[in-house]
Amino acid sequence: MRDVAIVGAGMIPFGRREEDGLMDLLASASLNALDDAGLGDKTVDAVYVANMGGGILQHQTAVASALVDRLSLLPAAAETIENGPASGASAIKNGLLAVASGYYDTVLVVGGEKMRDVTGWRATDFVATLTHPLAEYIYGVTLPGMAGMFTRLYMEKCGVTREQLAQVAIKNQKMGALNPYAHVEMVITREGILDSPHAVVNNPPVAEPLHLYDACPVSDGAAAVVLRPLEMVKNGRKPAVVIAGFGQATDTHTLQEREDPTDLKAVTLATQQAYERAKVKPGDIDVAELHDAFTILEIAESEHAGFFKKGEGGKAVAAGKTQLGGQIPINVSGGLKARGHPVGATGVAQVVEIVWQLQQKVGQARQVKDAKTGLTVNFGGFGNNVLAFVLRRVDQ
Amino acid sequence: MTVDMELETVLRAPEVYQAPYPPKVITLANGKKLVVREAAREDVPVLLEAIRPTLKIERDYYDIVGVRLYAELLGWYRYRVRNEYCLVGQIDGILVGIVNGRMMNSDVGISLHTLAIDRGLRVGAHLFAAKMEHHLEYLGQQEVWITAESPIGFRRWMIEYGLEKQTDVQHELGGATSYRLSRELYFESKPRLVVGDRPVPQDLLDVAMQEIIIADEETIVTKICGVKGR
Numbered sequence: 001m002r003d004v005a006i007v008g009a010g011m012i013p014f015g016r017r018e019e020d021g022l023m024d025l026l027a028s029a030s031l032n033a034l035d036d037a038g039l040g041d042k043t044v045d046a047v048y049v050a051n052m053g054g055g056i057l058q059h060q061t062a063v064a065s066a067l068v069d070r071l072s073l074l075p076a077a078a079e080t081i082e083n084g085p086a087s088g089a090s091a092i093k094n095g096l097l098a099v100a101s102g103y104y105d106t107v108l109v110v111g112g113e114k115m116r117d118v119t120g121w122r123a124t125d126f127v128a129t130l131t132h133p134l135a136e137y138i139y140g141v142t143l144p145g146m147a148g149m150f151t152r153l154y155m156e157k158c159g160v161t162r163e164q165l166a167q168v169a170i171k172n173q174k175m176g177a178l179n180p181y182a183h184v185e186m187v188i189t190r191e192g193i194l195d196s197p198h199a200v201v202n203n204p205p206v207a208e209p210l211h212l213y214d215a216c217p218v219s220d221g222a223a224a225v226v227l228r229p230l231e232m233v234k235n236g237r238k239p240a241v242v243i244a245g246f247g248q249a250t251d252t253h254t255l256q257e258r259e260d261p262t263d264l265k266a267v268t269l270a271t272q273q274a275y276e277r278a279k280v281k282p283g284d285i286d287v288a289e290l291h292d293a294f295t296i297l298e299i300a301e302s303e304h305a306g307f308f309k310k311g312e313g314g315k316a317v318a319a320g321k322t323q324l325g326g327q328i329p330i331n332v333s334g335g336l337k338a339r340g341h342p343v344g345a346t347g348v349a350q351v352v353e354i355v356w357q358l359q360q361k362v363g364q365a366r367q368v369k370d371a372k373t374g375l376t377v378n379f380g381g382f383g384n385n386v387l388a389f390v391l392r393r394v395d396q
Numbered sequence: 397m398t399v400d401m402e403l404e405t406v407l408r409a410p411e412v413y414q415a416p417y418p419p420k421v422i423t424l425a426n427g428k429k430l431v432v433r434e435a436a437r438e439d440v441p442v443l444l445e446a447i448r449p450t451l452k453i454e455r456d457y458y459d460i461v462g463v464r465l466y467a468e469l470l471g472w473y474r475y476r477v478r479n480e481y482c483l484v485g486q487i488d489g490i491l492v493g494i495v496n497g498r499m500m501n502s503d504v505g506i507s508l509h510t511l512a513i514d515r516g517l518r519v520g521a522h523l524f525a526a527k528m529e530h531h532l533e534y535l536g537q538q539e540v541w542i543t544a545e546s547p548i549g550f551r552r553w554m555i556e557y558g559l560e561k562q563t564d565v566q567h568e569l570g571g572a573t574s575y576r577l578s579r580e581l582y583f584e585s586k587p588r589l590v591v592g593d594r595p596v597p598q599d600l601l602d603v604a605m606q607e608i609i610i611a612d613e614e615t616i617v618t619k620i621c622g623v624k625g626r
Contacts, residue, residue, distance in 0.1 A: 015622065018455065119547055186516055189427035198591040201525070202425040202518055213425065 001100045003230035005240045006391070008037025009355040014183040014221030014340035016116045022051070022058050025222040026112040027070050029345075033108065033224035034071075038237070044226075045104035046077040050091035050111030051344040052084060056126050057117055067110070077104075084130045085293070086380025087111060088223070088347020089248075089387035095227045096243050105228060111349070112222030113342035123218045127343065130381050132254045144215060146255060146382050147294040148207025154262050154296055155209065158303075162209060164314035166194045168295035169213040171323050172331050176338020178365045181349075183219045183340030214295040219340030223349035230394065241355045244280070244373070244392040247273025251384045266386035267304035267377060274375070275306070278390035282306035285390070286371040287357050288328060289350035291379035292335040298322075301377050302330060305388070329368045332357070347378035351389060358393040409478040412499060417483060417530045420592030421600055424517045428487050431596055431604040432526045435482040435494075440473035442608050443482065446491050449613040450511065455621055457546035458511070464545075464569070465509040468496055480508075483530065485523050487514070490609045495523040497531065497540070505531035505540040506568055510549065513611070513619050521552055525590040528557075532582045540577045543567040557585050 010032025012025060020028070026049060034044075049064035060066075064078035083090035088111035095107040115123045124142050131137045131146070154160050170190060176182035193203040193213045203211045233240050249269035255261045275281060282305060290305065292298035299313040307328050308316045321327040333339050333353040336346060354374035356362045376389045419433035435443065447469070450462030471477035477498065485493040492514035497507045507527060512520035531540045542559060544550040553559060559575035567574035596604075611619065 184516075186426060188425045192423055192425040192427045196423040198423045199425075200588055201521060201591050202423075204588070 002102060003242050004096050004099045004227050005230040005233045005242050005394070006225050006351070006355050007228045007233055007240070008033040008035070008039075008226030009224070009352040010034070010036050011181050011223040011349055011352050012221060013181050014219045014342060014345070014349075017114070017220040018116070020114075020220070022054055022060060022063065022112060022114040023066060023070055025114060025220060026063065026067050026110050029112060029222035029224040030067065030071055030108060030110045033110070033226050037226035039106065039226070042106055044073045044076045044106050044108050046095070046098055047073060047079075047108045047110070048091040048095045049078070049080045050087035050109070050348060051080055051113060052082055052087050053113055053115065053126050053343065056129070058114060073108070083385060084380040085127070085291070085341070085343045086347055086378045086385050086387050087344045088349065089351075089376065089378035089389065090347070092225065092243075092348060092351055092389065093246055093248065093387060096246060099227045099229055105232065107227045108224060109227065109348060110222060110224035111345040111347060113344040114220045115218045115342055116220050120218055135254045135256065143293070143382070144207040144210065147296060148210045150255070150261065150382070151209050151294070151296040154300060157262050158311040158314070160296065160299055160314040163194065164299065164317050165210070165214050165295040166190060167317045168292065168298050169193065169337060171317070172292065172298075172335045172337040173213075175324065175332050175366060176334025178363070179334050179339060182334040182338045183217050183221070184334070184338040188213060210294055210296070216293050216336040216341040219342045221340055221342035221345045221349070223345050223352045225348060225351055225355070234396070239359050240394045240396055241358050241391050242394050243389055245274040245276065245278030245390040246388065247271060247277065248385070248387045249273070253381070253384055255382055262300070264300055264304045264383045264386075266383050267301050267379065267388075270386040270388040271305040271375070271377065274388040274390045278392065280373060280390055284373055285328060285375045286373050287332060287354065287368040288330045288375040288377070289333060289353050290330055290335065290377045291346070292331055292337050293341055293379070295337065297379060298330060298335065301379065302328075305375065305377060324366065324368065332366050332368060347376070347387065350376040350378060351391065354391045358391060404475070408475040411479050412502070414479065414481055414499065415534045415536070417481070417526070417534055418594055419596045419601060419604070420526070420594045421596045422522050422592045424519070426517060429600055430492065430519065430522060431486045431600055432483055432523060432592060433486070433604055435484045435608070437473055439482075439484070439608055440469050442610060443469055443484070443491070443494060446513065446610045446616065447494070447511065449616045450620065453617065453620055456548055458620055460545050461509050461511055465494065465496065465511055468508050472496075481530065483523060483526050484608060485519055486604045486608065489603045489607055490611060493519040493523045495527045497527050499535060499537065500541070503538040505535060505537045507531075507540050507542040508569070513616055515620060515622070520548075521556075521589070522591070524553060526592070528577055528582055529590050532577075532579055538579060541565065541567050542575045542577060543569050543572045545569070545572065556589060557581065
């Protein structure tokens with residue numbers, strides 16, 4: 001197997017992009033990544049497109065086939081990858097395996113979603129199609145509802161508090177305000193969302209105990225990377241970043257079938273696999289992008305990824321251990337919470353952020369000092385399909 | 397403009413006394429202080445200046461809300477709309493939102509429009525709540541008739557307040573579906589939807605009362621449509 005480098009990374013600002021269609025988002029992010037890669041006359045062998053909702057939200061399927069033509073990359077192989085909110089990381093995994101195996105030398109991976117074409121209600125319903133159709137969906141379960149129940153249980157079993165959840169939101173929105181690609185560029189305060197009696201209106205319950213600022217926004221956006229064998233990347237104009245390890249694991253479709261629903265086994269297994277393949281330990285990770293679709297998930301994933309013992313994640317947030325300059329900076333991009341969560345784009349955007357962190361390209365305000373190794377966790381379903389990547393900077 | 401006061405006495409509708417709305421202050425999610433207070437008829441020209449940029453913004457139906465609010469406030473200013481009032485929201489003196497309504501009669505209030513300039517902070521929700529508070533607590537009315545011209549309005553008012561649909565009456569705003577907020581429903585919803593502290597600290601109130609500061613047109617459009625159109 002060949003070592004695989006990320007030679008190009010690109011993204012477009014996430015948000016509500018009324019002026020762009022789904023293909024515009026995908027094409028723009030792709031061109032940014034291809035420009036960054038500086039491929040010259042090298043051809044792209046294959047394109048993997050992560051997209052969860054084109055068929056439902058835009059009534060458009062086979063977006064990869066359309067994208068290669070739009071980008072004039074014919075006759076490159078093209079595939080659309082749909083794996084729920086983990087589609088982005090799944091697409092990168094497919095690209096990684098294709099390059100590592102030697103089948104392809106140059107692969108473009110792009111993830112994108114256009115969710116603001118529809119109302120928030122319809123977007124929530126669309127995401128809920130990942131739940132079990134008979135055991136969950138027909139009873140009206142939504143992802144916020146599921147996260148609310150998960151949070152209640154996590155609070156009871158692990159001692160997480162609303163204050164700690166609010167601190168995740170405050171931290172990530174603070175970082176999002178510094179990220180030009182973030183959907184939400186607004187700093188919030190503890191007084192405004194928690195302590196003041198006026199917070200009852202500012203931060204109303206969405207799915208108790210989760211409130212408005214515990215949830216990510218519904219976003220449009222896209223992100224892309226270009227993969228090549230490390231051996232073909234010589235004397236690059238920027239530090240090379242390799243995918244040092246990846247892991248993927250699944251869990252039961254329904255939450256109710258899990259012996260302990262607070263045990264995110266797929267996160268544990270996927271990150272362990274990624275660490276083993278990269279020959280690192282959690283303590284070697286300098287920066288992490290975790291899938292904080294809800295604030296509770298950042299805390300829970302930080303524990304299951306091995307950064308903290310179970311029950312210690314919330315306290316770590318409160319102690320500032322996960323902020324920029326802390327023990328393990330988490331979601332310095334703003335995370336899904338502030339950058340946004342266009343579902344098909346998220347897994348790719350996480351990787352793009354880590355690449356830029358390792359290449360020292362995010363600007364001083366968000367830069368993790370001397371970051372050499374980073375982790376991403378892309379959380380599909382409600383933890384029933386999770387992918388993790390360890391990325392490493394290789395100084396040539 | 398020359399005004400023929402003799403003719404005006406014929407054209408101007410008689411108005412009833414309206415109790416004043418006592419100002420209040422609300423801490424927003426970003427920690428900033430929103431002062432909500434009643435605007436005077438003399439403030440209307442400044443308010444129209446702030447509304448003007450919204451007339452061309454299709455996003456979230458700002459155009460229809462803006463154009464109608466403009467007409468309603470102009471009508472109030474020129475004494476062509478009866479028993480109207482206007483509340484404004486200000487942060488550091490800067491106008492961040494406007495709501496208006498009127499008394500149809502002593503018992504029934506008409507909610508007209510809600511326009512938030514600063515978005516993402518629930519300014520619109522706070523101002524709408526203040527409007528309901530004015531009708532039911534200070535004007536002493538029995539109910540308020542409400543309609544929505546945007547999906548956001550529908551979600552905020554009809555869903556969050558659990559308003560009662562009215563099939564037997566027509567709202568003034570063109571006959572769109574009318575909903576009703578009764579005193580009972582208002583006081584039931586009040587703990588979770590209506591907040592604010594009184595009295596407003598004098599320094600905050602002084603800044604708000606001194607001048608309604610209007611951002612320039614580009615800033616207003618950016619605030620409504622988001623940075624980079626997001």
